[in-house]
Amino acid sequence: MSSTNEPxxxxxxxxxxxxxPENLAELLLSYQQKLRDMGAPDDEIETLVETPEDGSAKVHVSWRRTGGQTFADLGRSTTAEAENSRGHGEAIPQGEATADSKGLGAVFGDADRSAIDEPPSSRPV
Incomplete structure (x- = not known):
């Protein structure tokens, strides 16, 4: 899984x-809920409200992602992972190919091959 951890x-x-104050609180709750619906845990949601002297209100709600979350990690997956699922427990060292991409799989391609089978790429510096 590739993640840039951009907010x-x-x-x-x-x-x-x-x-x-009432509709501002309602707006904040709706923005926070939108981020929760996207998978944000409560401890990664930051809320900032400014009320400058001009009488306006500035609202900023952000999800400061600290790691990769998947629906399975969050317990929101609708499909249970089978014990023998593809890639289960498999570690692919950087720069190495998977077993499925060698031999005839390298020549004809692997019908079951997916992006998960690609070796991890290095991150740009």
């Missing part, structure tokens, strides 16, 4: 007169 951010600015 996911939702923000808006509301001019004076378009917000009040």
């Amino acid at each position: 996911v951010e939702i923000s808006t600015r509301m001019p004076e007169g378009e917000w009040n």
